Amino acid sequence: MDPQVEQQLAPLRARCKDQGDIVRQLKESGAPEVDVKREVQELKNRKKELEDMILSLSPTDTFDRAKMNDLIKRRFFYDISFAIYGGITGQYDFGPMGCDLVDNMLAEWQKHFVIQERMLKVNCSILTSEVVLKASGHVDKFADYMVKDVKTGECFRLDHLIKQHFEKKLSEKKTSQEERETINRKITLLDGMTMEEMDRIVKQYDMKSPLTGNDLSDAMEFNLMFPIYIGPSGNLKGYLRPETAQGIFVNFKRLLEYNQGKLPFACAQVGNAYRNEISPRSGLLRVREFTMAEIEHFCDPDDKTHNKFDQVANTEMMLYSACAQMDGESPRKMTISEAVRGLGLPSLGLLSTPMEVGALDFFLRDRSYILGHEPSQADVTVYKALEQPPPKHLVHASRWYHHLGSFTHNERLDFRGERSSIEQLTGGRQKGLVANETLGYYMARIQQYLLKIGINPKKLRFRQHLNNEMAHYACDCWDAECLTSYGWIECVGCADRSAYDLSQHTKGSGVKLCIERPLKEPKMVESFIAVPDKGAIGKAFKKDAKAVQEALAALSNEDAEKMDKALTETGEYDLNGYKLTRAMIPSFKREQKKVHVEEVIPSVIEPSFGIGRVFYSLLEHSFRVREDDDKRTFFSLPAVVAPIKVSVLPLSNKQEFVPFTTKLADALTELNLLVRVDDSTGSIGRRYARTDEIAIPFGVTVDFDTVNNVPHTVTLRERDSTEQVRIPIDDVPLTVKKLADGKIQWKEVTDKWPRFIAQETTK
């Protein structure tokens, strides 16, 4: 950054850092969660101030959203659904251009992830049984807060309503300075408030419906899922799925079997999901119906290495760590290898300048910096240069601490909710900013994909979730964020969800969703086993006797103990609806058994793409205005995702051009290229402008030279540069095919064929 700019930013950075330190202190002192939350919220607000300032100081972006939206609507990329009936908020129809662009993005996604990584794929029901979403936690927790107009029933999202009310108050002259400060403070705290706190504010300020002035109801939770009653009786409740992931989890057993029982493997699903937003807004960014593309990568919880990590190790990425956010620092560019593996010990000894020490500090403070071997004396010296003991949470996960004394090598410690030994955690490797190799691998692959389809690398970063943003089950989570005119928006999430989902569905369904992992050495375990009187059971349950016997054999030690106790105390026990008596189970016995495997619930790494958000960012990033004519707007989409690959334009609608136009268009179509023939009247320049608008990367014109000269030649034009060459008509199809597939670059075409200079005018 420009030093002058840095000077302007310095106080804002300091404000962040101060607040970050307060948060750290509170956490270390074990302060109540509500206090931590409040301060984290303040931290977020300071971060936002900082980012807004950075954006406002950046070189002016000439992006004009109104202009882009005009083009999007005019050429039917997408439009609000059911427009002829007045439309409906939060839902969009994709026209030919939008639809093809999305399809091409997904086809590329398929190649990049599913085929290249040899993933499995499923396509599961969108109508989902309530029991599934109860287990996943969505029925209980997937909610926003709202209030209703008591007369009209109109609903308002609670935080939006309060903010709007406060903003109105701030804009009023009569509001006193003191009131202003109070209000500003409350706005700051809004995101972290409980429903009760917000409700109290609504009442305290006597807020009314902003539309009618009517009274408002008490605040209530509103579940964001759309309920559905399946079948005619209305007894079977379900929901439209709020994400695609659950379909993969509930099929885990079959997928594991399909993969011949081996880990790791990944499974992908692309499809619609639904959220009944209280107030949809920001165009495609917050909608009720949307397409997701999700991957669930299942791996051994004790081995999150990735065998193709080396192939992406040197990928440079812009990472915005939780720590940097807390310190008011900017995102930093580093390779994914550095981010996952840490600085590496050898370099430690070389650190000497304060800057280098600062860099080390940056890494050390970010969660789990685990050294791969005993630190040398030089390293200790360096650490001492930080003039402070390493923060507690760091120390706990580090061999450093071991070196400095105070805990033994084999002691098990609580590392982000998973109890693992130091040995397991390090696995002979060093740890860094990103929790593990598999997570890092996917982050790099996500970035490669986004850049391939045309996302601007300068407007892409990966932001780590702060502790209180992360779902309670996740160990680490990074969002790929794209910078748009709405600010930085989350487009792809990449989370280590640990064993959460499979555990939940194991509990919910009673079916064990786990793998059997061979033990290095077999071990003896004690079983507590019911010894039934088969005769008595047969007599009591007849044809069900077999099922009862099987249920008895499958009892866990715990349940067997419970049954024994119940039979002793009450004489009865209910097993899956069968009433058992002591006469049927006269005794229990303990048995030693040698086991060779242990059951382990796999961890899940989940890259999750919001396709609509990537799509929208891509449109903003590729929107262009011609320098010489600000009415000529277009999308500079890479050929690989451009909806139509090539246009064919006869110079005029003279009959003599028709055979050439038709033959060429057919030959291009034969190669499965989507072609647009534009034989409308209008100058060539005007028609090129029309094809540019819909991002067609290559254009061919059939003119008099085509007809009159042998070999017949045409002009071939590239959209972004508007350069043209003169090329034999028979060479066009394969040349365009190669360009569209990214097999050759435009420069190779201009090198090979003579330039064609023509004035391009739309007049």
Added chain:
Amino acid sequence: MDPQVEQQLAPLRARCKDQGDIVRQLKESGAPEVDVKREVQELKNRKKELEDMILSLSPTDTFDRAKMNDLIKRRFFYDISFAIYGGITGQYDFGPMGCDLVDNMLAEWQKHFVIQERMLKVNCSILTSEVVLKASGHVDKFADYMVKDVKTGECFRLDHLIKQHFEKKLSEKKTSQEERETINRKITLLDGMTMEEMDRIVKQYDMKSPLTGNDLSDAMEFNLMFPIYIGPSGNLKGYLRPETAQGIFVNFKRLLEYNQGKLPFACAQVGNAYRNEISPRSGLLRVREFTMAEIEHFCDPDDKTHNKFDQVANTEMMLYSACAQMDGESPRKMTISEAVRGLGLPSLGLLSTPMEVGALDFFLRDRSYILGHEPSQADVTVYKALEQPPPKHLVHASRWYHHLGSFTHNERLDFRGERSSIEQLTGGRQKGLVANETLGYYMARIQQYLLKIGINPKKLRFRQHLNNEMAHYACDCWDAECLTSYGWIECVGCADRSAYDLSQHTKGSGVKLCIERPLKEPKMVESFIAVPDKGAIGKAFKKDAKAVQEALAALSNEDAEKMDKALTETGEYDLNGYKLTRAMIPSFKREQKKVHVEEVIPSVIEPSFGIGRVFYSLLEHSFRVREDDDKRTFFSLPAVVAPIKVSVLPLSNKQEFVPFTTKLADALTELNLLVRVDDSTGSIGRRYARTDEIAIPFGVTVDFDTVNNVPHTVTLRERDSTEQVRIPIDDVPLTVKKLADGKIQWKEVTDKWPRFIAQETTK
């Protein structure tokens, strides 16, 4: 057909024909619709008898559904949704194999239709506003009948319940012969019954809930759409769409604009649709959530020719016309050109044998055989050979009749609900079995597609809807039906829906969904126009005055007349909620205006694919059992749709094979081929059997010769023939790519490379 078989079928054919004649007579005599319906139902039942007999007399099909279902479940092609939670009827999850197969089918569909025909494409909301589905007729008409168990609320589809009850009665010994006959007659009539008729039967036979024996409720209609309440207030009602077509219709204006205002054009949409079936059954054939691929082809209602018809003209198709169904005849093979254009006059003169005369009769009786020019004396002779006057409905649509006297050239007649002149109907062409070229073109393209993906041509036919099956708005409709173990099932519909949909949405939305067609010569039209007193209107409606003025200017002649009358008679008129008085509209005037265009609502030809049904038929058609080992089952899917294109199998898990396996698999993946590496233990034969099961068409084995010999060679095997060749490893990727893309055939491989003979054993 075998003459002996024909002999057995003859009485059944005669029964159909007798009944067909009764239906014809009733229609001609203008009998009440309910009577016609009843007899048509009887006709259908006789047709069914005939078909069942034909099936039972056909050479035995060895297909074993249980065996196929075992394979489908074992290798996770698809399975019931949420199986670990007990599953849910009528919904399925597609596993890796099913998902890839569907995706490949759709990718081929995309190439075959969207790219090759340069169609537009849209992707519209699944959550659909009620107002849209009111206009389309679904809210009022999309229902089945049911009854409820009055105590448990369990629902039963009314016709299923009655049929089940009757079948039980028939199976009881005590049922008398007389009762049996009555019941059989009622079963026969069931399909055509009204709800009231069925309800009467339930009460007459005192039917109870088959599950609990409880009483049943009165019969009720049950709308098959899933209702959805959009937004938190619950005020905005919608439904999950029951078909994808409506999304295209409501976007017609934008699509027409996108196509620069020109007809014809086609728009495709692929996506989910939902029907809340009362009792889903027959696996994938009747489900609640399903994928459709629909095309709406918009064309001028007076020009349904297709400019690519000649390219498909000679496609031979198995057509089962409405007439053949009424006459108890079998489907007939003919070219689509014959079907659309009719026999053509020149051949008429050549007819002499009874069979040829019969063939002519077949065409003539099928709806509208319209000759392109005056028939010759020879033609008249031929017609006389039929020894009967042409049936009335035929004569009405034919110049024949004109030739024979009795109506004038310009007389307008009612032709399938569209009033057209003979001139318009013939358009210089002859008409045949299929209503028009565009419909015929799509039927041929549908067949090409189905055969390309692997549907068995011997198990495919196109069946024309009988008059009372057809939606009331359709002019002609043909279903592509596939023969499966469930009988002939409808997989693709292809209908001429005329102007119905666009008219309905024009009415519903008030937005004109039509084209402006230039008139050959401009014409004068008279308008009847309201002459308002602007001052009075301004005073009365203030800011709404403009809207009122606009509404007045947009009045149709008819409405203006009505208003004039109302103002004269009552002094008031309500215009869109504004109360107008005579003082505001003191007078009306008549004006002559020259117009150059007319507004025309396009016709729609709709091919509509039920993807799940095509998918299921494809599985049945490609299921195979190895002759030498009936445990070795597999799917013989064409490479173009096979989920995985190639397997790579090292002979054993010896380390020395790994580099070859990895390099080869990577090279294949690089070409975007989905590869399966199976390095599990087990003989090669067993592993081939596993890859056959999931339809992998090509397999490569890395063995000791690969490692030891230079150049390194591997074996390449084809699934269906199990033939193998020995081929240099470096030649494998491109060879397999070409095979997978259908660019070369297996024979070219066996011609080029030496055969490799190996015993294939799974033991």
